[in-house]
Amino acid sequence: MPTSRLGGSGLRLAYERRVVADDLTVAVPDRSFTVIIGPNACGKSTLLRALSRLLKPAVGAVLLDGEDIQRRPARAVARTLGLLPQSPIAPDGIGVADLVARGRYPHQGLLRQWSRDDERIVAEAMAATGVADLADRLVDELSGGQRQRVWLAMALAQQTPLLLLDEPTTYLDIAHQIEVLDLCARLHEEQGRTLVAVLHDLNHAARYATHLIAMRDGRVVAAGEPGQIVTAELVEEVFGLPCRVIDDPETGTPLVIPAARIRTGGRA
């Protein structure tokens, strides 16, 4: 059993009175690229919100290094656990370098506003995400893919061993989706960070994740390495989608092919 710095057991997650998940138990393996998947409204984003302390569980507690994440000082948590939310807001007229620099906030203080370390780390974060050339541009002027890389750079500049990403590929075209996921995989492999992401695309999840958590109706249906758990039966159970699972010709990871139920175009 691998060690886990982040997780929780017996969690009840609810918005006001609407219970999304009950008696939920999850553990994020250290140094994994964990991806949470499941159909719409299965509670995957809610789980990520709980793990990132945006949502306080109604019952139970999310533990970070063995302590209730809600009870730890906000800044101390932010030095361990970073978060890229689904739709962060870029303030009007902010430059790329300025935005990335905000990632240093949890490391700064009134008398320590901008050290040489801050400067170096921000430069490194921009280099790692390939946005160094954009440093002087305004965030408003960038394309969706560029903007997402800038946000990732901000999260990187936070220098946290754990990084949570809520649907980092939404609103991006396929090329930019792959670009962002490749970047995540590199961060995971080269920098040894633990990544947790919510993804919509099952095939992306199967290709990039080292640990997969499949959810349905607020329950974890299966968790483990994609190669071991992604089967036609699991996909049918989780998504209600009849399919075949073959080996991805590029990577050998599971590739889900939906069953053809009607004769579609393109076969003339």
Add this chain to the structure above:
Amino acid sequence: MIVIRVPGRLSVRLHPRALAVGTTGLLLTLAVGVLAVGHGDYPMSPADVLRTLTGGGSPAEDFIVTQLRLPRLVTALAVGAALGLAGAVFQALVRNPLGSPDVLGFTQGAATGALIVVVVGGSSAALAGAAAIGGVLTGLLIYLVAWRRGLHGYRLVLVGIGVSAILTGVNGYLLTRAPLMEAARAMLWLTGSLDGRGWSDAAPLLAALAVTVPVLLACGPALRMTELGDDAATGLGVPVPRLRMLLLATAVILVSLSAAAAGPVSFVALTAPHLARRLTRAPGTNLLPAAIIGALIIVVGDQVALRAFPSQLPVGVVTGVLGGGYLVWLLATQRRAGRL
């Protein structure tokens, strides 16, 4: 951006443009202030004013400056700074350029408090106190209605507009219940006026500023993070709900006490932060520049009100006309830019 670093742990960031705007604004405000103190039935040259302020004036000059004219100027400066700060905080909190106490109903709440005292009868101190209480209660009401399920810009703005409309109706009713003389006095107060302000009017606001300015400046960096959205700010380690409460309370106190000191001087809280941002070109919340520009607007507005018209006008008329014009222009340009 300039970075000052002392080997060890100290490192401070300065934005040259913001610094220049702040310094220029401060000097302008002081210069207009000196002219303002020199103006009146007993005119004094700026040199005379400065000499008197530094303790070299005749007893008569000393009395005129420190007892008659300086309190009015200090009240104006404090009200302007308080409104500028409160406006900047509100706009950041609701992430909306319209998030000012005028729009959100705090000003009307303060007026309701004051008008109740006018109807029931009471001293000027009671009127000021009631204005402060009215503002704070309105803050509480809006908080209960709009804030419990998390604050979102439009929600707060809409609830605020509703509350302010109701309170405007209540205020109109209260005015009809007041004795004629008292109603006239109330109308003057409602416009926002600095006439006959003494040290006792400025004191509570000055005390509030002494406490809140350090608090706000300490919260400045965290407030800047909240511009990224609540989720991102939380991710960066900002205790968002606690920060919100603290900032809302601070801004409501500043608005209420400035209404207590000078009546609801309109539009300063709306315009000062915008002007500050435009001038400094720094993204986000410019707390100190907003405070300085707020002070400048009121001092200049008061001088315009006193000198430009045959009969003296209350300062609120001038800031209202200028600020209203600015609001229209803002709405037009922001709409075009697709930000509203």
